[in-house]
Amino acid sequence: MLRYSFLFEQMCRRELRQKYKGSALGVVWYFINPLVLMGVYALVFSVMLKVIDIPDYPLFLILGLIVWVFFAQSVVAAAPSLVQNDRLIRKVQFPRETIPAAATTVQFATFLIMLAIVLPVALLVRGSLDPALLLLIPVVAALFAFVLGATLAASVLHAHYRDVEPVLATALLPWFFITPIFFQTEKLPGASEYPLIADALTWGNPIAPFVGSLREILYAGAMPSLAQLVYVIAAGAIALTLGSLLFRRMQRDLAVIL
Amino acid sequence: MSLFGDGLGARSGAPERGEVVLDRASRSFTLSTDRPLTLKEAVVRRRRHERKEVHALREVDLRIAPGEAVGLIGRNGAGKTSTLRCLAGIVPLDSGRAECGGRIATLIELGSGFGGDFSGRENVYLNGALHGFSRAEIEERLDSIREFSELGEFFDLPVRAYSAGMYLRLGFAIIAHLDADVLLIDEILAVGDESFQRKCLKRISERMAAGATLVLVSHDPAAVERVCERVIVLDGGRIAHDGDVAGGLLHYHRMLGADSGGSQSMRPEDAIRPLQIAQLELRDSEGRRRHMYRTGEPLTVELEVVTESQLERRALLALEVRDQRGELCFRTDHSLGIPERSTRVSFEVPGLTLLGGDYDLAVGAYEHEAPGVRLLDRVARFAVAETSGAQGVADLRGKWQVEGQAAAEAVETPSSPLGAEAAAQP
Numbered sequence: 001m002l003r004y005s006f007l008f009e010q011m012c013r014r015e016l017r018q019k020y021k022g023s024a025l026g027v028v029w030y031f032i033n034p035l036v037l038m039g040v041y042a043l044v045f046s047v048m049l050k051v052i053d054i055p056d057y058p059l060f061l062i063l064g065l066i067v068w069v070f071f072a073q074s075v076v077a078a079a080p081s082l083v084q085n086d087r088l089i090r091k092v093q094f095p096r097e098t099i100p101a102a103a104t105t106v107q108f109a110t111f112l113i114m115l116a117i118v119l120p121v122a123l124l125v126r127g128s129l130d131p132a133l134l135l136l137i138p139v140v141a142a143l144f145a146f147v148l149g150a151t152l153a154a155s156v157l158h159a160h161y162r163d164v165e166p167v168l169a170t171a172l173l174p175w176f177f178i179t180p181i182f183f184q185t186e187k188l189p190g191a192s193e194y195p196l197i198a199d200a201l202t203w204g205n206p207i208a209p210f211v212g213s214l215r216e217i218l219y220a221g222a223m224p225s226l227a228q229l230v231y232v233i234a235a236g237a238i239a240l241t242l243g244s245l246l247f248r249r250m251q252r253d254l255a256v257i258l
Numbered sequence: 259m260s261l262f263g264d265g266l267g268a269r270s271g272a273p274e275r276g277e278v279v280l281d282r283a284s285r286s287f288t289l290s291t292d293r294p295l296t297l298k299e300a301v302v303r304r305r306r307h308e309r310k311e312v313h314a315l316r317e318v319d320l321r322i323a324p325g326e327a328v329g330l331i332g333r334n335g336a337g338k339t340s341t342l343r344c345l346a347g348i349v350p351l352d353s354g355r356a357e358c359g360g361r362i363a364t365l366i367e368l369g370s371g372f373g374g375d376f377s378g379r380e381n382v383y384l385n386g387a388l389h390g391f392s393r394a395e396i397e398e399r400l401d402s403i404r405e406f407s408e409l410g411e412f413f414d415l416p417v418r419a420y421s422a423g424m425y426l427r428l429g430f431a432i433i434a435h436l437d438a439d440v441l442l443i444d445e446i447l448a449v450g451d452e453s454f455q456r457k458c459l460k461r462i463s464e465r466m467a468a469g470a471t472l473v474l475v476s477h478d479p480a481a482v483e484r485v486c487e488r489v490i491v492l493d494g495g496r497i498a499h500d501g502d503v504a505g506g507l508l509h510y511h512r513m514l515g516a517d518s519g520g521s522q523s524m525r526p527e528d529a530i531r532p533l534q535i536a537q538l539e540l541r542d543s544e545g546r547r548r549h550m551y552r553t554g555e556p557l558t559v560e561l562e563v564v565t566e567s568q569l570e571r572r573a574l575l576a577l578e579v580r581d582q583r584g585e586l587c588f589r590t591d592h593s594l595g596i597p598e599r600s601t602r603v604s605f606e607v608p609g610l611t612l613l614g615g616d617y618d619l620a621v622g623a624y625e626h627e628a629p630g631v632r633l634l635d636r637v638a639r640f641a642v643a644e645t646s647g648a649q650g651v652a653d654l655r656g657k658w659q660v661e662g663q664a665a666a667e668a669v670e671t672p673s674s675p676l677g678a679e680a681a682a683q684p
Contacts (some may be wrong), residue, residue, distance in 0.1 A: 006396075007387035014376070014384065021375050091366045093347040243617045255348045256287060 004095055011102035019077075019106070030073075030110040031117075034065040040064075041182045051249040052183065056125050062118055064181035064211045065235055070111035071147050071207055072172050078103040078151035079168060083157040086258035096251050097244070100155035104148050115140070127185075132223045134217075139213045139224070142236030146206065149236075149243030154249045159258060179207050206235045270372055273359035276324030276439040276471045278345060283354035285315045293595075304602045314340035316495040317354065322488075324359070324439070327462075327472040329482030329503065331510050332492035338475040341492065342366060342442050345473065360439025361388055365429055374418035378409055378428050381417055387430045399435045406461070407431035408454070427454060435462045441465065444475045459485055483507065505584025508618050508637065533573055533597070533623035535635040537562040540619065549640045551610050553653050559605040561636070563623045565597055572627045577605060578620045578634060579612070587612065587651055594623070611653045613640050 038061045046057045054060050066252040078100040082089065085099050123129065158164035178201055185191060185208070191198040202208055209231045215223035224232075273279045288311055307313045314337040322328050343349040344356045346364045347627040376384065382403055382498055384395035403414050405539025407427045412420065417428070433441065441462070462472060462485060474483050482489060482503065491499035491513065499509035542548045563575065573594040579587045594601060623635035 003390045004387070006392045007390070009393075010384050010387040017375065076376075088388065090348065092364055092385075093362070094388045094390070252350045255343065 004098060007094060008098050008102060008105075011095070011098050012105055015077075015081075015102050015106045027110070030107075031114060031134055033073075034062060034069045034114060037060045037065050037069075040227065045182055054184065054187075059118070059122055059125055059221055060215065061182055062114075063122070063215050064179070066111055066114045066118065066182055067211045068179060068207065070107055070143070071150070072176070074104045074107040074147045074151050075154050075168060076172070077107060079154040079158045079164050082155045083255060083258060085183060088258075089258055090255050095124070096254055097247060098154065100151045100247075101148060104144075104151045108144055108147070112140075119218065126219055126221055130217075130221050132221070133218075135224060135229070136217050139210070139217065139229070139232055142232045143210050143214075145236035145240040147239075149239030149241070152240075152243035152247040156254075159254055160250060168173075175205070175207075178212055179205055188236045203231070206239070209235065273357045275360040276469055277359040277475060278320070278322035278328075278440055278471055279355065279357050280315075280318050280320040280341070280345070281355040282383065283315050283318045283320075283344060283356050284313070284352045284633050285340060286311050286313045286350065286352060287340075295445075297332055313337075313495040315344065315351070315354075318495070318497060320470055320490070320500075321499065322473065324471055324516070325466055325469050326488060327466055327486045328474070329486035329489045329506070330473060330475045330492060331482060331489060331506065332498070336492040337495045338442055338492055339366065342444055342473065343582060345440075346442050350603060357439040358442075361390070362440045363433040363436040363438030364442045364443060364444075365433045366442070366444040369372050375416050378407070378413040378420075379404075381428065382432055385429075386436065389433075389436050389438075391436065403431045403435045406434065406457070423451065423454070429460075434458070434465065438465075438471055441470055441472045443472065448581070499584060501584055504578065504586065504634070505580060508580050508620060508636070509584045524678055531635070532567060532569060532625060533562055533563060533565050533635075535623060536564045536600070536623050537640050538619075538621055538636040540638055549638075550643065551640060552643045553611070553613055553648075554609045557607045557610050559607070559619065559638075561603050561605075561621055563594065563597055563601045563603060565599060569596055569625060572597075573623050574626055575603060575621065575623050576634065580618050580620070581651060582616050585651075587617065587624075593626075598625075610642065611655065613650055613653055614647055615651075616641050616644050 016027065020029065023029065025032070038058055041061050042058045045052045046054070059160070081099045081103045082096065086095075086101075089096060154164055154168070185198055185201045186199065202212070209228050213228045213232050216222050216224040216228070265266055280629050301472060318341070330341060340349065342364070342548065343366065344351055345358055347356075347358075347361055348364070348365070348366075379400070382400060383393070383396055386399075407413065407424075407430075409424060409428060412424060417425065420428070433443075474482065474485055486503055489499070489501065489510075490497055490505050490615060491506055491510050497505050498513065538559070538561045539547060540559060541546055541558045542551070543558075545558075559577065563573065565573075573596070576589065576593045577592070578589045581587055590605075592603075592605075594603070617637065618637050618639050620634040620637040622636075
């Protein structure tokens with residue numbers, strides 16, 4: 001694997017180049033997307049509808065958005081990645097994981113940059129240098145593992161069954177709305193009325209605890225709950241394990257089916 | 259092979275550097291409608307019955323020693339490219355073992371994975387990386403790759419702007435500089451201009467002198483003949499012939515369906531050669547075209563050598579007869595001097611000494627001391643009727659002498675006129 005570290009670097013460059021070839025702003029688009037979403041949601045929900053009463057709402061929003069955008073963009077970029085690189089796969093033997101992993105890593109890099117921009121703002125606006133900040137490292141690592149597992153699975157499944165892309169297109173938008181990005185599940189008016197649904201929204205959606213713990217650390221300036229931390233790390237480990245197992249099992253005939 | 263078979267232990271060890279091993283290798287492909295399976299179909303398994311199995315490799319055993327140059331030929335779909343892909347590890351086997359010792363470089367089809375927006379230079383990095391090289395290792399080779407590819411300023415332009423020849427040159431330049439122990443090359447030497455081809459061949463032989471092994475898949479017998487010393491003919495996923503080049507090519511041409519009519523060209527359609535055999539016919543003693551002979555019968559080979567340009571060197575004519583296994587039975591070379599635009603040549607055999615069987619008679623003309631090409635150009639098939647009493651390739655025309663008995667003919671063929679004819683000859 002180490003032998004192919006330079007290949008991995010090359011694949012990341014390729015991914016970046018191909019995504020934004022011929023676009024004037026290039027990589028900047030990666031950052032514009034969550035910022036635009038943040039502005040619109042803040043305007044609609046907080047300023048105009050006034051349905052949401054969360055202090056420093058844009059900060060609250062952007063923390064959820066960067067997690068979501070990282071997850072969604074990675075899966076969308078990685079799912080067709082093996083199919084798009086069919087020429088390489090059919091002609092040379094190399095670790096095929098590098099293809100979806102590179103797509104994910106490029107997204108992860110933009111996530112980290114967004115985080116680096118948001119972090120000082122969050123500290124200024126919300127809190128202090130709390131030791132809980134150190135927990136950012138395991139949470140972000142777990143998030144990367146989770147997304148990498150998902151992209152490995154999505155890419156190899158898509159290579160075998162081309163339904164993955166339409167499934168993603170169908171699933172991602174509703175998934176976005178049930179993820180606590182522009183709301184806090186426990187503060188929803190219906191949450192006390194339907195506690196089961198609230199629990200399902202909190203724990204049944206693997207993205208929610210990632211958003212939750214990131215917000216605890218950066219927005220609330222507190223420790224995430226132990227349950228959240230355990231969930232997040234377990235979700236990362238399980239997703240990565242299952243994703244790579246699936247990839248290993250299904251990658252055998254890639255050169256034939258592509 | 260039994261479970262405790264001899265050599266199993268030795269064979270299952272890792273191959274040495276440059277060694278190529280196929281051990282009972284099998285691989286089949288399902289030819290379904292070209293549309294990939296959808297999730298629903300996978301779940302319902304509806305389309306199972308629509309699929310057709312194609313065996314690309316059936317229990318193939320093969321060993322190529324380090325430093326060998328092997329040509330893999332066969333009809334389309336014979337399993338050539340599949341074999342190459344299995345050796346490269348791109349396509350896994352269904353059963354058996356396929357291994358190459360040491361570092362492998364593959365050039366399968368033109369320009370593996372060139373992204374159109376990437377410059378030649380970037381493609382060098384990408385291809386090096388795909389073959390497991392580090393940045394430093396690639397940078398070390400960058401200048402010689404650039405020079406070898408003859409791309410000049412195009413080297414830093416996007417490959418989108420390249421011609422097919424430039425693509426090829428870059429692709430070959432890269433893999434030729436990867437210091438691979440095993441080079442797996444598919445159908446590339448047929449493209450590109452003659453001078454670049456020569457350069458590729460030179461580079462290949464340099465690599466081989468350094469101990470590298472070459473496996474070349476080609477439809478082009480000329481390419482195989484120029485580079486390889488061993489030819490493997492694949493047919494229906496099995497090895498149909500494994501041996502020296504001339505024998506292998508003959509086998510290949512016979513397999514392509516040499517009919518019993520006239521002669522057949524062995525030349526690839528696009529190959530340009532200064533000297534060509536335009537016609538090749540076998541005639542009997544009465545001048546009739548015939549393809550069935552008896553041992554001892556006279557036979558005349560008639561052919562026409564044509565050239566389109568005025569040659570400066572004298573031309574030589576080669577004539578070979580091979581049996582069905584590709585074994586050489588007879589070869590002769592003859593000087594034609596400086597040939598005219600068209601020269602008719604005949605080769606008279608007073609009495610055929612070959613014994614029963616099918617034979618291929620191949621001829622080719624080449625320039626004296628011309629580099630490379632010694633390819634046989636046309637092949638005609640003929641058969642010699644089975645005779646009783648003698649076995650083997652040639653009739654030695656010996657006479658038995660048993661004390662107290664009259665002398666007897668070596669070959670007792672009462673039905674053939676051989677005895678009378680042989681006796682009639684001085």
